[in-house]
Amino acid sequence: MTELFxxxxxxxxxxxxxxxxxxxxxxxNKAEFAELMRLxxxxxxxxxxxxxFYAWNWFKKRNDFTIPCNDPQRLFRQLCAAHNxxxxxxxxxxxxxxxxxxxxxAAVFVTPSAFRVNDLPEHLRKEEARINELAAKLF
Amino acid sequence: xxxxxxxxxGILTHTRNDAAAPVLVGALEGTDAVIFDAAIKAxxxxxxxxxxxxxxxxxxxxxxxxxxxxxxxxxGRMSAGLRDALLADDEQTFQNGCEVVxxxxxxxxMSTLISLAENRDHKHSDQATELAVxxxxxxxxxxxxxxxxxxxxxPATIRRHVLESLERSVLxxxxxxxxxLIEAFVVLGSSSxxxxxxxxxxxxxxxxxxxxxxxxxxxxxxVIKLLLGxxxxxxxxxxxxxxxxxxxxxxxxxxxxxxxxxxxxDKALKNLSRIRNFTWLDSAEHKxxxxxxxxxxxxxxxxxxxxxxxxxxxxxxxxxLKTGEPAGRAASCMALGALPGDRPNHLILAAVEDPAPxxxxxxxxxLRERRLPGAMNLLLKYIDSxxxxxxxxxxxxxxxxxxxxxxxxxxxxxxEARRATGALVRKVDHxxxxxxxxxxxxxxxxxxxxxxxVAEAMGLVxxxxxxxxxxxxxxxxxxxxxxADVLQYCPTREVQDALEDAASDRSSAVQSAAKNSLAVFAGxxxxxxxAYTENSR
Numbered sequence: 001m002t003e004l005f006x007x008x009x010x011x012x013x014x015x016x017x018x019x020x021x022x023x024x025x026x027x028x029n030k031a032e033f034a035e036l037m038r039l040x041x042x043x044x045x046x047x048x049x050x051x052x053f054y055a056w057n058w059f060k061k062r063n064d065f066t067i068p069c070n071d072p073q074r075l076f077r078q079l080c081a082a083h084n085x086x087x088x089x090x091x092x093x094x095x096x097x098x099x100x101x102x103x104x105x106a107a108v109f110v111t112p113s114a115f116r117v118n119d120l121p122e123h124l125r126k127e128e129a130r131i132n133e134l135a136a137k138l139f
Numbered sequence: 140x141x142x143x144x145x146x147x148x149g150i151l152t153h154t155r156n157d158a159a160a161p162v163l164v165g166a167l168e169g170t171d172a173v174i175f176d177a178a179i180k181a182x183x184x185x186x187x188x189x190x191x192x193x194x195x196x197x198x199x200x201x202x203x204x205x206x207x208x209x210x211x212x213x214x215g216r217m218s219a220g221l222r223d224a225l226l227a228d229d230e231q232t233f234q235n236g237c238e239v240v241x242x243x244x245x246x247x248x249m250s251t252l253i254s255l256a257e258n259r260d261h262k263h264s265d266q267a268t269e270l271a272v273x274x275x276x277x278x279x280x281x282x283x284x285x286x287x288x289x290x291x292x293x294p295a296t297i298r299r300h301v302l303e304s305l306e307r308s309v310l311x312x313x314x315x316x317x318x319x320l321i322e323a324f325v326v327l328g329s330s331s332x333x334x335x336x337x338x339x340x341x342x343x344x345x346x347x348x349x350x351x352x353x354x355x356x357x358x359x360x361x362v363i364k365l366l367l368g369x370x371x372x373x374x375x376x377x378x379x380x381x382x383x384x385x386x387x388x389x390x391x392x393x394x395x396x397x398x399x400x401x402x403x404x405d406k407a408l409k410n411l412s413r414i415r416n417f418t419w420l421d422s423a424e425h426k427x428x429x430x431x432x433x434x435x436x437x438x439x440x441x442x443x444x445x446x447x448x449x450x451x452x453x454x455x456x457x458x459x460l461k462t463g464e465p466a467g468r469a470a471s472c473m474a475l476g477a478l479p480g481d482r483p484n485h486l487i488l489a490a491v492e493d494p495a496p497x498x499x500x501x502x503x504x505x506l507r508e509r510r511l512p513g514a515m516n517l518l519l520k521y522i523d524s525x526x527x528x529x530x531x532x533x534x535x536x537x538x539x540x541x542x543x544x545x546x547x548x549x550x551x552x553x554x555e556a557r558r559a560t561g562a563l564v565r566k567v568d569h570x571x572x573x574x575x576x577x578x579x580x581x582x583x584x585x586x587x588x589x590x591x592x593v594a595e596a597m598g599l600v601x602x603x604x605x606x607x608x609x610x611x612x613x614x615x616x617x618x619x620x621x622x623a624d625v626l627q628y629c630p631t632r633e634v635q636d637a638l639e640d641a642a643s644d645r646s647s648a649v650q651s652a653a654k655n656s657l658a659v660f661a662g663x664x665x666x667x668x669x670a671y672t673e674n675s676r
Contacts, residue, residue: 070157078154082146103165104158109147110166110174138143 072104079109112139140173152181160190183213191220198235218247225251233263237270244277246297250304257315268319275323279361302327306334312345321349326361330368339376354382358390367398370407387419400437411444428462435467443474465495472501496526503532522566540567542574561597579606584615591621601629608637616646627656630663
């Protein structure tokens with residue numbers, strides 16, 4: 001799919017490149033420069049499309065958990081996705097892992113003791129209800 | 140375990156993200172038993188040596204159930220972790236690794252253990268050597284079928300790989316001097332191993348003394364089997380045969396005799412003949428007469444095929460003939476048969492009177508071959524022995540007394556000789572009756588007539604009464620007359636009825652013979668209907 005999209009971009013760019021070369025040869029000509037500027041929106045659109053494609057590809061790759069790797073963040077995301085955790089829950093888990101100085105955030109998923117509110121710093125104790133809710137959900 | 144935790148553990152077990160292993164290792168530090176169990180299983184299932192090593196380093200604190208999980212889930216996956224455990228400096232992890240390697244018979248670790256064993260400076264070198272030797276012993280058990288039913292590994296393939304590692308170690312012997320590894324090589328090796336043969340053939344080889352020591356003293360059935368295997372080789376090394384002749388321990392001697400009892404091939408006989416002495420013969424604990432009955436017989440087989448001096452052999456056989464068990468005495472007697480001279484003759488003649496029938500039989504079989512005086516009389520005496528084995532031996536020595544020979548010579552014999560020889564043929568030739576019946580049914584009139592005479596001379600008329608009655612209807616009147624004549628010796632109702640019919644035969648000779656026989660019956664007062672008289676007709 002990615003390869004196909006790349007090819008389409010190249011095909012679209014071929015006439016543009018040819019045209020641009022022609023225009024540059026006559027760069028002193030203001031009228032011709034104006035004509036070149038007329039193509040700017042198209043070029044911008046193409047650039048945006050390329051950026052969107054690369055962003056989409058990056059996001060897809062980021063959430064592809066079948067790729068062999070050694071990535072603690074990815075493992076954390078995989079576990080969060082498996083438990084359908086929203087962004088705030090994920091943030092809370094990261095904060096818990098940091099509070100317990102865990103080597104990697106995914107460790108909270110196998111550490112029920114990390115959810116004991118009494119041993120947590122002040123700012124996290126305020127989240128007691130959410131922490132208990134998360135503990136109940138994960139264990 | 141809750142479904143959520145199951146989901147977590149499922150991902151940590153199966154994800155291709157190696158970051159899961161440290162998470163699981165961390166879970167082993169927690170206090171939650173459910174998570175601990177699940178983490179153990181997940182770590183073992185994952186192909187991650189660091190995770191395996193983490194589990195192995197905790198092996199000593201695992202419960203039996205957890206250990207079972209580790210063994211079950213980790214079978215065939217933990218070699219790398221085990222290798223690291225064996226190479227670990229930590230004493231406990233090393234001990235744990237050794238325990239798991241032994242429990243699961245992890246032969247893949249053999250080369251690691253050998254390397255450790257060879258490195259005498261390593262603090263675990265001695266223990267690694269012990270473990271390597273133990274693994275070889277376990278492999279031997281597997282090779283002999285003593286293996287767990289669920290273990291599907293091929294012992295022969297494992298043996299080949301382990302032997303390769305051991306052979307490399309043997310070649311490095313000068314640097315490590317680990318005799319145990321050489322012993323392990325010998326235990327696992329076979330007589331066809333080129334390296335082993337080259338060591339045995341080369342007295343200057345660095346491993347020669349160790350190999351010879353192992354072959355000379357090891358009680359391992361495999362070493363003994365290996366040693367006996369040299370007997371079956373085309374050009375067995377004299378060093379190996381010397382070891383074989385010098386071993387006198389009970390375990391070896393018993394296996395050696397058992398090996399001989401299963402039959403010796405031509406190669407084995409040839410190699411055996413190269414051995415001039417057996418140390419166990421001089422040993423106080425191995426008196427031939429004290430062996431079991433079968434062992435005595437096997438010992439005789441070994442000795443009589445060996446290259447020991449004839450005088451020594453005579454003495455041993457004589458001793459056994461006097462004091463041995465029946466099978467041993469019989470074997471001695473048979474062995475004496477192959478030896479020339481008067482001394483064996485006397486011993487054989489004495490053995491004919493032995494109380495055991497098998498010994499008598501063995502002696503009787505030697506009588507005629509050795510042309511001993513009085514042999515014929517003895518054979519004629521023992522042909523009527525109450526023991527079948529003795530009778531069979533006598534029969535086998537009187538092979539000329541067959542029905543074929545008797546029929547051939549019959550016409551030349553006197554009446555008395557016919558009867559005496561006929562009686563002997565009946566005893567010697569068990570197929571005499573069948574052969575005579577075939578002769579009675581011969582196409583040749585001459586043969587049929589002779590068969591009737593032979594039946595009479597051998598006293599077989601009654602046994603052949605139905606065949607004789609059949610001859611009363613023979614196409615030839617002379618045969619009919621002869622049959623009617625001899626039937627007088629068989630006074631039965633059927634014969635009488637047949638003779639009464641024959642009395643009205645178209646041939647006057649037959650009539651006359653039948654009437655004569657009926658007259659004999661009449662004089663016998665047989666108790667059933669009136670026999671033929673001239674008047675009754």
